[in-house]
Amino acid sequence: MSEPTLYGIVAEFPTPLAAVTAARELHDNGLRRIDAHTPYPVEELDEIVRSGHGTWLGIATLGGAVFGALTGTFEQYWAAAISYPLNIGGRPYNSWPAFTVSSFEVTLLFAIAAGFAAFLAASRLPLLYHPVFLAPNFARASQDRFFLSIEARDPRYDAATIRAILDRHGAMAIDEVWG
C-alpha cells in the first residue's frame, strides 16, 4: 500500500442535533466536502451535506420494469407463436391475455433487481475499505453516535477553523484521519 495521505477530520457527536448544528455552520463557512455517518437516517443532515437529490433510483427501477415487461412478453410470444406454434383449441398463437401474468411477475422482478443494483451503484457499494473507518470509535457510527467527516481536499479546508467549529458544537472527539 502507498504512503498514507491526509483524509481529513472526523468528529464524533453524542446527539444528532449537535451534529446538525455543526454541519450547518461548516457548510455556512463554505465547506462542501462534508459527510455525515449516522446510525439511522437524519434528514436534516442529508439536506445540509448533500447538494441536490437525484431521482435516478426511481428511473433505474422504471427502466428495469420496462425491460422486464418487454422481454417477458416477447419471450412468450416468440416461443408460442414463432418458434413452436401449438394449436390449442383453435385459439390464436399469440394468446397474449394468457401471457400477461408471467409478464407481470417478470416486470416486477426486473424492477426490483434494477433498483437494487442502482442502489448499490449510487451508494458506491460494495466498498470494503474507506479511510473514515480508521477514525477512532467509528464502530459506534452504526450504533449510537453521530459522526461528521470533512475531507482535506476541500478547497476551504483549514484544520484550525474546523476544529474550533466542531468543538463549539460539543464534539466528543475530533481526530485527523490518515488513510
Add this chain to the structure above:
Amino acid sequence: MTVSVEHSDELPIMLPGVTLTSLSRDIGGTVLRPKMPLWWWIGFLVSLALLLLLFVSSGWLFVAGIGIWGVDIPVAWGLAIAEYVWWIALASGGTIVSALFYLTRSPWRAAISRIAESMMLCAAASAGILPILHLGRPGLFYWLFPYPNVMGIWPQFRSPLLWDFVCLACYIAMSVMFYYTGMLPDLATMRDRAETRGRQIFYGIMALGWRGSAGQWHHYKTVYLIMAAIMAPMVVSVHSVVGLDFAGGLTPGWHSTQFPPYFFFGAVISGIALVILLTIPIRRAYALQAIITEYHLNALSKIMLTGSLMLGFAYVWEAFGPFYGSEIAERTMFVERVFGMYAPIFWATIALNIALPQLLWWPAVRINEVLLVVIALAIIVGMWCERFVIVITSLHRGHLPSEWGNYSPTVWDWATFAGTIGLFSTLFFIVLRLVPIVPLAEMRELIRDSVPR
C-alpha cells in the same frame, strides 16, 4: 418519516428505557454471543432430526417413485400440493407484514418485520420443494425454465401451473433482495460489534462496507420505499396465481372466479398467525418485551381477525355457488364435502378458521400470549385442513361417478410433511443464529420519535 406514537392507542409501542446504546447491545448480543442457549440447541436439533426425515423420505421417493404416496387417479394431487399451497400462504404473511404495512407507515411493523421476512424466506423454501417432489420426474424440473434446448420446445406459457412457477421463482428472488437491502445497515452494526476475527470478516463482507453516510441513507430509504411498493402487489399476485392453478381446472370445487382473492384471504390469516406464533416465543426468549409490546400483539390480532372475516366471506360464496349454479357435479361434490367421508376436516376448517378467531373481538384476548398462541396454532392447523379440503375433496368427486375415488395419505406423505416443517424450522434457527432478529436501523428511528426533542 413521521410516526405518531402518542395518540395511537392506550398500549405503548415501546416501553421506556430503550436507548440507541441498549438496543445495539441487546440485539447484537443475541447474535454475537459465543454460545447459543439451551433452548436454541434443543430446537435446532429437533429441527435437524425432522430435516433428516425429509432427506430420507425424498430419497426413497427418488428411488421408488411417486407411488409411495397415496396419490392415484382420481386424486392425483395429494398432501404435497395441499401443503405447497399451505406453505406459500404462510410465507406470504411475512411480506404482507413487512411490505404492505411499511407503505401504511404502521409503527408496529418495524419491530417484527425481520421476524416476518425471515419466516417468509424459510417458508418459501419448504413451499418450493414440494411441487418439485410431486413432479414424478423431479430430475426434469428444469424443463419449467424457458431455456433453449435441443428438443426445440418451450414450457406451455398459457398454463396457470407455469404462471405459478414463474411467480414463485420471481417472488423468492425479489424477497431475497428486499430482505438483504433492509438488513444491510444492521449487518454493519454486527460488523462493528463483532469481537472475533471470523465474525468481523463474515459480517464485514456481508455489510459490503456500509458506513451510514448521508448519501447512503438517502438512497437506502428511497430504494426501500420503492421495493416495498413493488413487493406489496407482488405478494397479492403470488397467492392469487396459486388460486388460478385451481380456478383454471374444470374440476368441481375449483372452477371458480373467486379463487384468487379467496386464496389471498387465506394467506392473510395464516401468514399473520405464523408471525404471531414465532413472535411470542422470540419475544420471551430474547426478553424483547420492551420493543415488542402488547401494541404489536394487538395490531397483529386485529389483522388476523380481519383475515378470518374475509375468509368467512369466501367460504359463504363457495357454499352459495353450487346451489346458485346449475352444475350437478358441483352440488354433488359440495354435499359430499360437507357430509361425506372428509366432512370432519371440512368442519374443522370452519371451526378453526372462522369460529375460534372470533374470540379476538375481545381486547383482553388480543394481548393474552397464551390464548394468542392457541388461536394462531389453531388457524395454522385450520388452514392445513382448508387446503386438504380444496385439493382432495374436489378431486375425489369428479363429473362422472366412474371417476370417483378416495385418498388417504401414506406414512411417506406424512414423513414428507414433517420433513418440510423440519426444513422450515432448521432454516429459521440458523437465521436466529446469524441475523439480528429486530431491524435496528428502523427501531432507532422509533426511539428518536419516542423521546421529545
